[in-house]
Amino acid sequence: LAKTTQPISMDSYEGQEVNITCSHNNIATNDYITWYQQFPSQGPRFIIQGYKTKVTNEVASLFIPADRKSSTLSLPRVSLSDTAVYYCLVGVDNTDKLIFGTGTRLQVFP
Amino acid sequence: DVKVTQSSRYLVKRTGEKVFLECVQDMDHENMFWYRQDPGLGLRLIYFSYDVKMKEKGDIPEGYSVSREKKERFSLILESASTNQTSMYLCASSPGTSGKREYFGPGTRLTVT
Numbered sequence: 147l148a149k150t151t152q153p154i155s156m157d158s159y160e161g162q163e164v165n166i167t168c169s170h171n172n173i174a175t176n177d178y179i180t181w182y183q184q185f186p187s188q189g190p191r192f193i194i195q196g197y198k199t200k201v202t203n204e205v206a207s208l209f210i211p212a213d214r215k216s217s218t219l220s221l222p223r224v225s226l227s228d229t230a231v232y233y234c235l236v237g238v239d240n241t242d243k244l245i246f247g248t249g250t251r252l253q254v255f256p
Numbered sequence: 257d258v259k260v261t262q263s264s265r266y267l268v269k270r271t272g273e274k275v276f277l278e279c280v281q282d283m284d285h286e287n288m289f290w291y292r293q294d295p296g297l298g299l300r301l302i303y304f305s306y307d308v309k310m311k312e313k314g315d316i317p318e319g320y321s322v323s324r325e326k327k328e329r330f331s332l333i334l335e336s337a338s339t340n341q342t343s344m345y346l347c348a349s350s351p352g353t354s355g356k357r358e359y360f361g362p363g364t365r366l367t368v369t
Contacts (some may be wrong), residue, residue, distance in 0.1 A: 179359060189260075189346050189360030190299070233298075245315075246291070246299035 148226045150234045155251040166250050168234030171215050172219040177237040178184045179210060179217045186250070193232075194219070221252075260361035260365050268367045275334040277364055279347030283342075285359075286352030288330035290322065292343040293363075299346065305330055305351065329357075337368045 152168040170179070172189070178197050182190035194201055196208040207220040221228055231249040260271040263278035281288065291314075303322040311322050312332030319341060323331045330349075334341055344365050348358040 187363065187365070189348070189363050190358075191360070192357055195357060212265075245301065248296070248298040 149231045149245075150236060150247050152232075152234050152250045154190045154246065154248065155253070157253050157255065158224055159255050160225055161223050164224050164228070164252060164254075166221075166232055166234075166252070168218060168219070169216045170234070170236050173214050173236050179208065179214075180237075181206070181208065181217075181219045182233045182235065182246075184233065186223075190233060224252075226254050226255050226256065228252065260347060260349055260359050262345075262361040262364050265362060266362050266365050266367075268369065269334075269337050270369055271338060273334075273337050273368075275337050275366065275368075277332040277334075277345055277347075277366070279330045279332070279349075279351035279361055280328055281330075281353070281359070282328065283349065283359070284327065285349040287328075287350045287358075288324065288346040289350075289358065290320075290332045291346045291348065292316070292328065293346060294343050337366075339368050342366060342368045351358065 150168050150170045158164045178195055180195040181193045183193050184190040194203055194206050194208045196210050199209050200206045209218040231251050233246050233249040260281045262269050269275050290302045291299040293299045300316050302316055302320050303314050305311045305324040308327050321333045344363050346363045347361040350358040
Protein backbone atom coordinates (compact mmCIF):
# COMPACT_ATOMS: atom_id res chain seq x y z
CA LEU A 147 0.00 0.00 0.00
CA ALA A 148 1.28 3.43 -0.93
CA LYS A 149 1.98 5.47 2.19
CA THR A 150 2.21 9.24 2.09
CA THR A 151 4.37 11.57 4.16
CA GLN A 152 3.67 15.28 4.45
CA PRO A 153 4.60 18.02 6.94
CA ILE A 154 2.48 18.15 10.05
CA SER A 155 1.96 21.90 9.89
CA MET A 156 2.79 25.02 7.91
CA ASP A 157 2.30 28.72 8.51
CA SER A 158 1.80 31.42 5.91
CA TYR A 159 0.51 34.97 5.48
CA GLU A 160 -2.31 36.24 3.36
CA GLY A 161 -1.37 36.80 -0.27
CA GLN A 162 1.55 34.39 -0.26
CA GLU A 163 1.87 31.25 -2.35
CA VAL A 164 1.89 28.05 -0.32
CA ASN A 165 3.48 24.82 -1.50
CA ILE A 166 2.81 21.60 0.38
CA THR A 167 4.90 18.63 -0.65
CA CYS A 168 3.92 15.02 -0.16
CA SER A 169 6.16 12.02 -0.65
CA HIS A 170 4.80 8.67 -1.81
CA ASN A 171 7.79 6.50 -2.66
CA ASN A 172 5.77 3.32 -3.16
CA ILE A 173 3.17 4.71 -5.53
CA ALA A 174 1.86 2.09 -7.95
CA THR A 175 1.61 2.47 -11.70
CA ASN A 176 -2.18 2.83 -11.66
CA ASP A 177 -2.42 5.15 -8.67
CA TYR A 178 -3.69 8.70 -8.89
CA ILE A 179 -2.67 11.43 -6.47
CA THR A 180 -5.48 13.30 -4.83
CA TRP A 181 -5.57 16.22 -2.42
CA TYR A 182 -8.38 17.05 -0.02
CA GLN A 183 -9.06 20.06 2.17
CA GLN A 184 -10.83 19.83 5.51
CA PHE A 185 -12.22 22.57 7.71
CA PRO A 186 -13.07 21.92 11.37
CA SER A 187 -16.29 19.96 11.88
CA GLN A 188 -16.74 19.32 8.17
CA GLY A 189 -16.04 16.42 5.86
CA PRO A 190 -12.98 16.58 3.59
CA ARG A 191 -13.48 18.35 0.29
CA PHE A 192 -11.79 17.35 -2.96
CA ILE A 193 -9.30 19.92 -4.24
CA ILE A 194 -7.38 18.44 -7.12
CA GLN A 195 -6.24 15.16 -8.62
CA GLY A 196 -3.51 14.20 -11.03
CA TYR A 197 -1.52 11.34 -12.46
CA LYS A 198 1.61 13.02 -13.83
CA THR A 199 3.11 16.39 -14.80
CA LYS A 200 0.98 19.39 -13.87
CA VAL A 201 -2.70 19.86 -13.23
CA THR A 202 -4.35 23.21 -12.58
CA ASN A 203 -7.87 24.16 -11.63
CA GLU A 204 -9.52 27.27 -10.24
CA VAL A 205 -8.36 26.47 -6.72
CA ALA A 206 -4.86 25.02 -6.93
CA SER A 207 -2.10 23.48 -8.99
CA LEU A 208 -0.59 20.05 -8.58
CA PHE A 209 2.96 19.36 -9.67
CA ILE A 210 4.05 15.75 -10.12
CA PRO A 211 7.62 14.92 -11.20
CA ALA A 212 8.37 12.23 -13.73
CA ASP A 213 9.17 9.57 -11.13
CA ARG A 214 5.85 10.30 -9.32
CA LYS A 215 7.43 9.65 -5.94
CA SER A 216 6.29 13.02 -4.67
CA SER A 217 3.79 15.73 -5.47
CA THR A 218 3.37 19.38 -4.55
CA LEU A 219 0.11 21.16 -3.96
CA SER A 220 0.40 24.84 -4.76
CA LEU A 221 -2.12 27.35 -3.41
CA PRO A 222 -1.68 30.77 -5.03
CA ARG A 223 -2.22 33.87 -2.90
CA VAL A 224 -3.75 32.22 0.15
CA SER A 225 -6.36 33.94 2.27
CA LEU A 226 -7.48 33.42 5.85
CA SER A 227 -10.19 31.07 4.61
CA ASP A 228 -7.54 28.67 3.32
CA THR A 229 -6.67 27.79 6.93
CA ALA A 230 -7.45 24.07 7.01
CA VAL A 231 -5.94 20.60 7.03
CA TYR A 232 -4.73 19.33 3.66
CA TYR A 233 -4.50 15.63 2.94
CA CYS A 234 -2.47 13.97 0.23
CA LEU A 235 -3.67 10.53 -0.82
CA VAL A 236 -2.79 7.93 -3.39
CA GLY A 237 -5.07 5.14 -4.52
CA VAL A 238 -4.21 2.00 -2.60
CA ASP A 239 -5.67 -1.01 -4.31
CA ASN A 240 -8.33 -2.12 -6.73
CA THR A 241 -11.06 -1.93 -4.13
CA ASP A 242 -10.96 1.88 -4.40
CA LYS A 243 -10.06 2.28 -0.76
CA LEU A 244 -8.27 5.46 0.20
CA ILE A 245 -6.02 5.76 3.21
CA PHE A 246 -5.80 9.15 4.87
CA GLY A 247 -2.69 10.22 6.74
CA THR A 248 -2.66 12.88 9.41
CA GLY A 249 -2.49 15.71 6.86
CA THR A 250 -0.83 19.12 6.92
CA ARG A 251 -2.37 21.79 9.08
CA LEU A 252 -2.03 25.11 7.23
CA GLN A 253 -2.44 28.27 9.27
CA VAL A 254 -2.78 31.53 7.35
CA PHE A 255 -2.14 34.75 9.27
CA PRO A 256 -3.30 38.26 8.38
CA ASP B 257 -23.62 18.43 -7.37
CA VAL B 258 -23.05 15.18 -5.53
CA LYS B 259 -24.85 15.05 -2.27
CA VAL B 260 -23.86 12.82 0.60
CA THR B 261 -26.10 13.28 3.59
CA GLN B 262 -25.85 11.88 7.09
CA SER B 263 -28.84 11.43 9.35
CA SER B 264 -27.56 13.53 12.24
CA ARG B 265 -24.93 16.22 12.79
CA TYR B 266 -24.78 15.65 16.54
CA LEU B 267 -25.77 12.61 18.55
CA VAL B 268 -25.53 11.78 22.24
CA LYS B 269 -25.99 8.17 23.36
CA ARG B 270 -25.47 6.20 26.54
CA THR B 271 -23.02 3.36 27.02
CA GLY B 272 -24.52 0.07 25.89
CA GLU B 273 -27.07 1.59 23.52
CA LYS B 274 -27.37 0.39 19.95
CA VAL B 275 -26.61 3.25 17.60
CA PHE B 276 -27.45 3.61 13.92
CA LEU B 277 -25.70 6.15 11.71
CA GLU B 278 -27.28 6.55 8.30
CA CYS B 279 -25.69 7.80 5.11
CA VAL B 280 -27.36 8.45 1.76
CA GLN B 281 -25.80 9.47 -1.56
CA ASP B 282 -27.67 10.61 -4.65
CA MET B 283 -25.14 9.97 -7.43
CA ASP B 284 -25.59 6.24 -7.97
CA HIS B 285 -22.07 5.57 -6.69
CA GLU B 286 -20.95 1.98 -6.30
CA ASN B 287 -18.58 2.59 -3.39
CA MET B 288 -19.44 3.86 0.06
CA PHE B 289 -17.23 4.29 3.11
CA TRP B 290 -17.40 4.96 6.83
CA TYR B 291 -14.51 6.71 8.59
CA ARG B 292 -13.98 8.00 12.07
CA GLN B 293 -11.83 10.98 12.81
CA ASP B 294 -10.09 11.66 16.11
CA PRO B 295 -7.63 14.42 17.05
CA GLY B 296 -4.08 13.49 16.13
CA LEU B 297 -5.14 10.30 14.34
CA GLY B 298 -6.58 11.65 11.11
CA LEU B 299 -9.30 9.71 9.31
CA ARG B 300 -9.40 5.99 9.84
CA LEU B 301 -11.43 3.66 7.67
CA ILE B 302 -13.96 1.51 9.54
CA TYR B 303 -15.81 -0.30 6.75
CA PHE B 304 -16.47 0.12 3.08
CA SER B 305 -18.82 -1.33 0.52
CA TYR B 306 -18.35 -1.63 -3.23
CA ASP B 307 -21.79 -2.99 -4.00
CA VAL B 308 -25.17 -3.68 -2.48
CA LYS B 309 -24.93 -6.29 0.28
CA MET B 310 -21.13 -6.31 -0.06
CA LYS B 311 -18.87 -5.06 2.70
CA GLU B 312 -15.20 -5.08 3.53
CA LYS B 313 -13.44 -4.34 6.79
CA GLY B 314 -11.29 -1.28 6.97
CA ASP B 315 -8.55 -0.62 9.47
CA ILE B 316 -10.64 -0.42 12.65
CA PRO B 317 -13.82 -2.53 12.28
CA GLU B 318 -13.96 -3.79 15.87
CA GLY B 319 -17.16 -2.75 17.63
CA TYR B 320 -18.90 -1.79 14.40
CA SER B 321 -21.02 -3.42 11.74
CA VAL B 322 -22.54 -2.09 8.52
CA SER B 323 -25.50 -2.65 6.28
CA ARG B 324 -26.02 -1.84 2.64
CA GLU B 325 -29.42 -3.06 1.46
CA LYS B 326 -29.81 -0.37 -1.21
CA LYS B 327 -27.18 1.21 -3.42
CA GLU B 328 -27.75 4.73 -2.12
CA ARG B 329 -27.73 3.93 1.60
CA PHE B 330 -24.93 2.73 3.86
CA SER B 331 -25.55 2.33 7.58
CA LEU B 332 -23.01 2.11 10.37
CA ILE B 333 -24.12 0.23 13.48
CA LEU B 334 -22.63 0.34 16.93
CA GLU B 335 -24.09 -2.76 18.56
CA SER B 336 -23.27 -1.64 22.10
CA ALA B 337 -21.87 1.86 22.23
CA SER B 338 -18.83 2.51 24.40
CA THR B 339 -17.17 5.74 25.47
CA ASN B 340 -14.15 5.06 23.25
CA GLN B 341 -16.47 5.30 20.26
CA THR B 342 -17.01 8.99 20.93
CA SER B 343 -15.79 10.52 17.69
CA MET B 344 -16.60 12.30 14.45
CA TYR B 345 -18.01 9.83 11.92
CA LEU B 346 -17.70 10.61 8.23
CA CYS B 347 -19.45 8.88 5.37
CA ALA B 348 -18.18 9.05 1.79
CA SER B 349 -19.04 7.68 -1.62
CA SER B 350 -17.20 7.30 -4.90
CA PRO B 351 -17.90 5.93 -8.37
CA GLY B 352 -16.48 2.55 -9.20
CA THR B 353 -14.00 3.96 -11.70
CA SER B 354 -10.33 4.81 -11.62
CA GLY B 355 -9.37 8.10 -10.02
CA LYS B 356 -10.99 7.17 -6.74
CA ARG B 357 -12.33 10.62 -5.90
CA GLU B 358 -14.48 10.45 -2.80
CA TYR B 359 -17.34 12.73 -1.84
CA PHE B 360 -17.85 13.24 1.87
CA GLY B 361 -20.86 13.95 3.99
CA PRO B 362 -20.86 16.66 6.69
CA GLY B 363 -20.10 14.24 9.50
CA THR B 364 -21.85 13.10 12.67
CA ARG B 365 -20.31 13.99 15.98
CA LEU B 366 -21.21 11.14 18.31
CA THR B 367 -20.79 11.43 22.06
CA VAL B 368 -21.18 8.30 24.17
CA THR B 369 -21.66 8.99 27.89
